[in-house]
Amino acid sequence: MGPTRAQFIQYAPAALAVASAAAGPWSALAAGAAGAGAWAINASTPALRSLIACGITATGCGIAAHQVLASGMNPLFALGLAVPAGAAALAHHRNITGEFPTLPAATTATTGQTSQAQLITAWWKEFISGPTQTEGRKLIQEGAGLAHLALEVGDDHVSFTGIITLPQGQQVRVKAADIASVYNVPVSQVEMGDPKHYAPNALPVTVHLTVPASAPEITAGAPTTPEEEWDAFVGVPEGAMPGTTLTLTRYDGPLDWEGIATRERKAIGTVNLQDLAGNLDLSMIQITLAPGDKPSQMGVRVMKEHALMHGTMLSSVVDELAMDARGYVRLGTYVDARPALVPLAQPGSGARHLYLVGGSRSGKSGILEQILLSAHRSGIATILASPQAGTIAGAHLAAYCGDGLNEAMGALRLAYAMMLDRESRYRSPAFPFTDPLVLVVIDEAHMLLSTSSPYHAEAKAIVEQMTRRSLKRGIGVVLATQTPLAEDLGNSTIIRSQLLIGGGAVFLRCAKGQGSLVGVNAVEGAEGIDLSKIPASWPGLFATVADREMTGLDTEAVMAPEDGTFGLGYLLTPGSQAVQFRSLHLDVSPVSLAGGEPPVGLEDCDAWRERDAITQTPMVDVRGKNLVGNLEDLLFWAEHGRPAPQQQQRTGPAGQQPGPAGPGVFAGPAAGAGDGQELIKPRILELLREESIPLTAETIARKLGTSAKNIKPRLSELKKRDEVTNENGLWKAA
Known part of the structure; x- marks a missing residue:
């Protein structure tokens, strides 16, 4: 079985360096052959550069050594020229060693963890065991730490194992579904030991993580840039705040940030909050606005966990x-x-x-x-x-x-x-x-x-x-x-x-x-x-x-x-x-x-003293019209009862009969009487003499059961006779 590609690239320059003292100029030919072979097996660019440098160095040393021996000089000088050739070979070996990392060890210590192991531990503490960095976070089981963390990384998979550990006397209550929700994996990818076979406070767990080969570390998702999202959906003409730009003042993640929206030289005005939430793909309670001192600015806050969830007592x-x-x-x-x-x-x-x-x-x-x-x-x-x-x-x-x-x-x-x-x-x-x-x-x-x-x-x-x-x-x-x-x-x-x-x-x-x-x-x-x-x-x-x-x-x-x-x-x-x-x-x-103190009382007045009768007295007639307009009428009807519109209870002056709206309110002339001017004027005079305060024309008309257009001409005629006076629209008897 011949040498591997890695072994060839590592040890070929060393062989050239050893042979340089004897090969002489022929080492150049050997270095060229080694470079061609390295290129043929698709060596990386850094490896080729290092190999060429090593070959040139070895060739130069070999030529110099050959000339030293040929000239009859001391052979020790020729041997000394092999030292730089060996140094070049060693440098080449170090340059290419980092290209072939070994798989991480099956176990890692707590100190010196890889970035991925640190991230796994951080997530475990944040959501499962604590201490958490988020105030008020509800942990799954406080104190349930992950001990003996072991990380396994392969070409197509990443998984970790550990032991959920609690102090003596406590029992592990962490479920597979809890761990799956924290690491965003299916429950089927979480394996936990059978509690029957282990101590109550120590339970092994294995979590299989599915990640792309190019990104083996766990990611919390691809966060979007709030400024870019704002420009694309909110600041556009059809957005909730057209013409505005966002400047971030705090950023703790894509769902937890604050900023200021600014519209150049124009007031932002009122904002449709439902449209803004739709633009940012959020629920309405996740976003809030805070108007600033300038009409061209508006504070914006996006919340992952609502700031008011825990309330104020x-x-x-x-x-x-x-x-x-x-x-x-x-x-x-x-x-x-x-x-x-x-x-x-x-x-x-x-x-x-x-x-x-x-x-x-x-x-x-x-x-x-x-x-x-x-x-x-x-x-x-x-x-x-x-x-x-x-x-x-x-x-x-x-x-x-x-x-x-x-x-x-x-x-x-x-x-x-x-x-x-x-x-x-x-x-x-x-x-x-x-x-x-x-x-x-x-x-x-x-x-x-x-x-x-x-x-x-x-x-x-x-x-x-x-x-x-x-x-x-x-x-x-x-x-x-x-x-x-x-x-x-x-x-x-x-x-x-x-x-x-x-x-x-x-x-x-x-x-x-x-x-x-x-x-x-x-x-x-x-x-x-x-x-x-x-x-x-x-x-x-x-x-x-x-x-x-x-x-x-x-x-x-x-x-x-x-x-x-x-x-x-x-x-x-x-x-x-x-x-x-x-x-x-x-x-x-x-x-x-309240401190046991009695309720704050109302003032002692006519309305409060007659409250029992007033609360039982309708303020309008059966048609819902003619709301009682003054305290005198109200107290009269509270004492005598509110009549129906058809009822007539007492006879008014000049043979007239009162109407339904209150004391001194007359429905019209008695049966058989005409509706001439002289029948209305005496009623106006008598009403103004009975009243202790000036009245408007509308009040006089209401009390006499007629319209204001019938009263105003009569008041003008009485004023010409100097029988009534008018001050700022208020009429009274002369």
Whole structure:
């Protein structure tokens, strides 16, 4: 059996060097023959270069040695010329040795591991045993280290073996499926020893990895460059943010980075978040935007593991629930860890509204409980209308609670009466009031406002008036519904617009097909958000029964924040972009955090003293028209009862009979009387003399049961007679 190709390339130059002393010039011919042979067997370029250099050196030394011997000089000189030839042969041997590496040893020590062995060990510690580099990572079995790691690398396969080792007394609970998920291989490629044949704390494992021959190391995937992906899909004309470029500020992987999107010399404006998530091939909750100080810039954050998955406990920030000097309270935490603040009041101007949307198990009730607690700790009185009885744990913190459909309607009537009472006592909206700020909290408002509700017309009329008129009287409205659909607000555009202008909005998860904020349900600053796209559980978090302790029913167990996405949504304040946030996690009863103090009470006024009668008195007639407009009428009907439109209870002046709208409101002339001018003018004069305050023409017309176009000409005629006066549209008797 002849020499191998490698042996020929290694030892042929050495033979030339030994023969150089005797062969003389013939060594050149031998070196040429060796080079041709090396080329014929496809030697590599470095090997050929080294061989040629060695042959030239050996040939030169051989010629010199031959000349020395031929001239009769000392033979020791000729022998000395063999030294550089041997050195050249040794150099050639070293040059080509690295071209034929041997396979790695079957076992490697912990120190001096190959890069591939280090990567295998790092993945094992990160996901299985710890210590992990990721804060809050849920390990498969902490302390289950991989000992005696052995790596086998072949031309078409790579595998490793080891022993899962735990301290004495513990048992290995790592499963083959767990290891397969970590190294992204099928379960069939993971072999584990039978626990019956091994100690409980030591179990052998073999993992077969399938990798290309050119890339034997384990790779986590081919990461894409966020800048290139942005330019290709987002910054193009049809993208979510056309004309923008991305500058990264942090990069921890293709699914965990932050950056700033910039549009040259132009404002970015509002961004359709659903389109942006589609451009980047992400779910909506994986990406969040943060408007910057410049309109041409927008902060972008992509999250592999959501920053708010573990939540913020309410008990640890209870001192932040009280209102600050600007009227803000903490409602939760933004995705960038900043406190999420909402205003409950505006010092020097009045109260603020809040619009809350969220379906079942979205965290809506938790936010309402938190608002009740914040109002209590801030000295704000609350009136709670809860059509669905028994759903708000902090109901005892309200000064008045309407629990149930009928009682909730009564709470709305009381809130409207309190506003009318304050309007009668405070002619000027100058602050501060001596009365406390009031929040009217309406939970499940669709049960009162939708067209299917028996109180639809009355509730819609009251809420429309309150959202328009109550802020300057120190009364804010917190309205909560299950969807952002117009039907939930009684098809009233006034209510939604006034709520958004007067404070802000919180949007949580909704049912599928009911959470889109586009079309007729569009909200400025929340373009493209679909609340039904917020998942009920965190992506990648699979809570299986096998991972839980099934030792019995534990009635004291508290749900962990990462068990669901409750409280996760978007917070919108006037004039800004909706920002992703999560409400504080309520792990204790709000009543216990109230400190045992009684609820903040309302002021002692006519509306509060007559609350029992007011809550039972409809504010509109049976047609849903003629909402009571002042406190005097309201208190009269609370005492005497609201008549039907056909009823006539007392006779008015000049033989006229009162109409259905209240005291002093007359339906028209008595039977047989005409409708001449002289019959209306005495009624106008008598009404103005009875009223202690000036009235507008519209108010006079409403009280007399006629239209304003019939009243205004008569008022002008009475003014010419100097029987009435007009100051800025307010009429009174002379």
